[in-house]
Every structure is written in C-alpha cells, then in structure tokens.
C-alpha cells in the first residue's frame with residue numbers, strides 16, 4: 171500500500187541540512203509559544219532600512235486587517251540584488267535558456283541590478299509613481315524578472331499576467347487593477363510556434379478603451395523577443411530596449427513600509443471574475459525567502475529551477491523572490507517540457523547543473539509516459555532536492571520522480587500552498603521530516619492547519635475535513651484589490667476565525683496531511699486554477715448558449731479536466747455538427763487556451779434544485795459515467811432531467 175510507504179530522512183542528508191529534525195522541533199515550538207520573538211528573529215534574514223520592532227498584528231476575526239513588521243522599512247529589489255553585490259556581484263543570478271538550444275544568457279547579480287535600475291528609471295521617467303500599478307504580459311524571458319524587480323525598486327505594484335491569457339482576460343485584469351503602464355513583447359515562443367502577444371495586447375487595449383470610464387493606461391513598452399515586425403502606436407508604444415539602453419544605470423531604491431503593496435496577482439475562485447490577491451512587501455518577502463531556503467535546503471550559489479510560469483504565484487515566489495533573496499541562481503526556461511524532444515528538461519538539468527528542480531504533478535505524469543527512453547543519456551547527478559506543487563501527486567508519479575528522476579538520492583518535497591498563502595505552508599523539510607508519497611506531510615513552523623468537519627467543528631487527531639489555517643502568518647494575502655469585503659467573505663466567513671483554503675484534507679495517525687483537492691467550485695487543470703463560474707460566463711458570451719454548468723472530472727495526466735454541460739437557446743440538443751468543438755474553442759478565445767473544456771455536452775436542461783441551484787455533484791457523476799452512483803436526486807425540481815442527460819451520454 172502506497173499509504174504505508176515511508177521514506178526516512180537519510181542521515182547523510184540530515185547531517186548537513188539547513189534544518190534537521192531537532193532544529194525543526196525547536197523552531198516549531200518557538201513559533202507556537204513565542205510567536206512575536208520567533209517571527210522577528212526570522213525577519214533578520216532580510217535587509218531592512220529600519221528593522222521592525224513589531225511582528226504580527228490583527229486576527230482572522232471581524233474585518234481581518236492583519237499586518238506584519240509594520241514599523242519596518244525595506245525594499246524587495248535591494249533584498250534580491252543589492253545585498254549580494256559587494257561579495258557576489260559576479261555570481262550568476264539568473265540563467266535563461268531559450269527555446270532554441272544555443273540561446274542562453276547568464277546574468278550576474280551586478281548585471282541584473284544594472285538592468286533593473288535602468289528600467290526603474292525608465293518607468294519613473296514615464297510617470298510611474300509609488301503605489302501605481304504596472305502590468306506585464308510577457309513570455310518566460312529575462313525582462314519578466316527585470317520588470318518585477320524594477321517595480322519593486324520604485325514602489326510600483328506589479329501585476330504579472332500569464333502570457334496564455336486572452337485579450338479579454340488581459341483587458342479585464344488591466345481594468346480591475348487600473349494599471350498605468352504595461353510591458354509586453356512582440357511575440358512569445360511556444361513549442362515551435364509564435365504567440366502574437368503585441369497583437370493580443372492591442373485587442374485588449376481596444377476593449378479597455380471602449381469600456382466605460384476609459385482607462386489610466388497610457389504607455390506600453392514592447393520587448394523584442396522574436397524580432398517580429400509589430401505595429402507600434404505613436405505616443406503610446408515604446409521599444410523597451412531603446413529606452414533601457416538610454417537610461418541611467420543607478421536608481422536609489424524607494425524606502426517602503428513593510429505593509430506597502432508589492433504585487434497583485436489574479437487568481438480564480440468559486441464565483442465571479444478572477445480576484446486580485448494583494449501581497450505586501452515585508453511579510454511576503456520573508457515568507458518566500460524563508461520557505462525557499464528551508465523547504466529546498468537551499469545554499470547560496472545553488473542552481474534552482476522552478477518550472478512555473480512567472481504569471482503564477484509559484485513563479486513569483488520560487489523563480490524570483492525566494493531564490494534571489496537567498497543568493498541562488500534561478501533558472502528560467504523559455505520553452506515547453508517536451509519540445510522539440512521528450513528528454514529536453516532532463517538534458518537541461520545536466521547542461522546547467524541544476525541542484526533543485528520544482529515542478530507540477532501534471533508535468534511529472536506527462537514525462538513519466540515518455541520514460542524511460544527520454545531519461546537515457548542524462549545523469550541528473552547535480553540534483554539534490556526535487557519538489558512538487560499545484561495539485562495532489564499520486565503515489566505512482568511520486569515514486570517515479572523519486573526513483574527514476576532523482577535516482578533514489580533526492581528527497582521529494584510535496585509542497586501545499588496557494589496564491590493567497592504567498593508561499594509554502596505544508597511540506598516535508600527534507601532534512602527533518604520523513605516523506606510519504608502523496609502526502610504534503612507536516613506544516614512549516616508557525617503554521618497551524620485545522621481540519622473542520624461539515625458541521626464546522628474542528629477535528630483532532632486522525633480525521634478528514636476542510637483545510638483551514640488558524641493564526642495569521644507573514645506571507646498571507648492582505649486583501650483582494652478593491653474589494654476587502656469579498657476577501658473577508660471568501661476566506662473568513664465560512665468558518666469564523668479561520669482562513670478557509672477551499673481544499674479538503676485528511677490527517678493520518680502521524681499527523682501528516684493528505685490534500686484531497688478542492689471542495690469548492692474551483693477546478694485544478696494541470697495545476698492551473700480555473701473557476702467554474704468564469705468558464706460558464708465565457709460560454710454565456712456565445713450567441714447560441716442559454717446556460718451552462720462546468721465541472722471537473724478526473725484526468726490521467728492533467729489531474730482534472732473541464733466538462734461542460736451546455737443548454738442552447740433553441741433548447742434542442744441536436745445542433746450543428748461540430749458545435750461542441752466550436753463552443754470549446756470559444757471559451758479558449760475568451761479566457762485563454764488553458765481554460766478550454768475537454769468535453770462539451772449539449773443538454774436540453776440542467777439538473778437544478780427547487781431553489782434553482784445547479785446540482786454539480788450529479789453532473790460530475792454523469793460526466794464520468796458513474797450513472798449508478800448519482801445519489802439522492804429527490805431534491806431536484808425535475809428528476810427526469812437526470813435521466814435525459816444519462817441517455818444523452820450513452821449516445
């Protein structure tokens with residue numbers, strides 16, 4: 171039984187680990203018993219202009235206004251760059267590997283610092299001020315990292331948008347955050363194809379201009395990635411490289427309050443449009459830095475490869491802020507895992523001597539299918555720690571990762587966390603905690619998970635329930651941009667006094683946590699969070715669609731896939747040939763290809779309760795063919811709808 175499998179910490183690993191079992195115990199006790207001194211001690215890992223005297227303030231009750239280190243001042247870019255210059259300015263801060271094999275850049279801390287300062291001056295010259303929002307819509311290129319740090323340097327709030335978003339997705343986010351300036355590229359590369367980012371940007375900006383009230387966005391900087399000839403609108407669009415080359419390479423950092431916003435990052439929830447999760451400077455940076463060091467047993471100079479896109483929180487915390495604050499070399503890959511050949515990632519690990527590799531179960535499962543052939547001719551001997559994030563990892567994938575990729579040498583850290591938590595919350599510290607395949611294991615020091623049953627009562631010992639967190643921690647989101655009431659409602663109203671994650675989990679007899687997946691209407695496709703409401707809204711913009719319901723169904727590689735039940739305005743199920751595919755494409759265009767459903771089922775009606783609520787539980791069973799396990803359908807307004815759908819699926 172995989173559940174019973176346990177991988178003990180190797181004494182040789184523990185001997186030189188950052189945190190061994192006894193240190194882990196000390197940290198955990200200290201964090202629980204003397205939280206303020208503990209967190210202030212941790213805060214020493216950052217460089218402050220003024221070191222804080224205050225640690226945490228506030229609670230998860232009432233209005234949920236929490237702050238950390240609020241009398242401290244610092245700058246995030248100084249912590250990522252300047253602090254390393256004196257002794258390690260010549261060390262590689264970032265290795266960029268292009269999709270083309272020979273396209274490689276090694277950027278030292280000194281060079282990165284210089285480019286960040288130049289861009290910071292460009293932004294200032296274009297009227298960006300402290301507190302203004304600056305958005306990016308870029309592929310995986312060095313400029314993506316530079317842009318984030320340049321914003322941090324001048325106190326602007328960065329809003330990084332995944333390059334897979336559609337024009338409407340970009341417009342919606344720009345509108346919500348009120349960005350003044352956008353940094354994009356001519357094109358991105360993806361699996362041998364080109365993504366026309368500037369063209370999509372132009373469409374997004376047209377949509378934005380057309381919106382009521384207009385938009386404060388006045389400037390677009392365009393990075394030349396492929397060198398494509400793209401239209402530039404005079405007065406609005408500027409060539410990034412030309413401005414940066416002409417700018418002053420020195421830029422004094424803004425002195426930021428710990429609670430000044432650092433970033434807004436959009437993420438999907440159960441309801442409504444994606445929400446702008448806001449992280450502040452001091453607490454977030456501490457959390458990214460501390461967790462990167464202790465969870466991955468990081469050493470200055472290590473080459474750290476987190477495969478996440480910069481557009482997701484994993485890219486923020488573990489491509490940029492974690493490794494760079496800790497003086498690591500972060501590795502940025504422009505391409506996709508298996509292009510042009512299946513073993514590309516493994517070859518890159520050898521080529522760049524990567525020490526720590528951090529990816530998602532979806533990728534692991536896809537790569538597992540291509541093995542063992544794809545692993546041959548690679549040694550992966552440089553690897554010391556392997557990490558997993560984004561979705562539950564099944565034991566089979568875990569074991570393959572540990573044994574085939576890591577050669578049985580490397581601990582596997584399965585890390586549970588979320589956009590809202592800022593960084594890793596539950597994970598085995600590799601020198602301290604034995605691993606069980608499929609379990610995220612134990613909380614980090616200072617983190618207090620609580621499992622709540624369906625009656626809202628916290629469970630003790632071995633149990634299962636909704637995963638909540640008691641007690642604030644430094645890395646947590648402070649609010650939803652422009653909508654604090656939604657923040658309180660979404661995370662703190664279900665179980666008053668607790669942060670509710672939206673995930674379910676089980677705790678075993680050893681106190682280990684096993685995340686079972688979302689318990690709300692968020693669907694996790696290939697580690698990407700997609701809200702069913704968002705996809706349903708996208709269907710709603712198609713002129714033939716009256717109504718739809720989207721559910722997640724299990725998928726071998728992606729973890730979950732989207733299945734959509736769609737009711738047409740004509741009411742009929744017998745629509746034009748190919749309409750299902752057209753509807754899926756439509757959603758892809760509205761939201762981005764990553765959110766296009768795998769399965770579209772035309773229905774004449776959806777199963778609803780008498781109060782009109784769609785019964786997704788039943789739709790999930792129907793979509794997976796578990797027709798005999800529909801459970802109680804007596805609360806439905808019209809139970810015959812279910813039978814009709816089952817018949818439809820059989821056809």
Ligand code: WTA
Nearest residue numbers: 559560561562584585586587588589685688
């Ligand atoms: C899921 C990504 C199981 C979970 C960092 C969570 C996981 C959502 C794990 C957050 C894990 C993340 N095991 N599930 N190790 N890590 N998740 O905001 O459902 O993009 O709520 O943050 O991913 O996704 P997000």
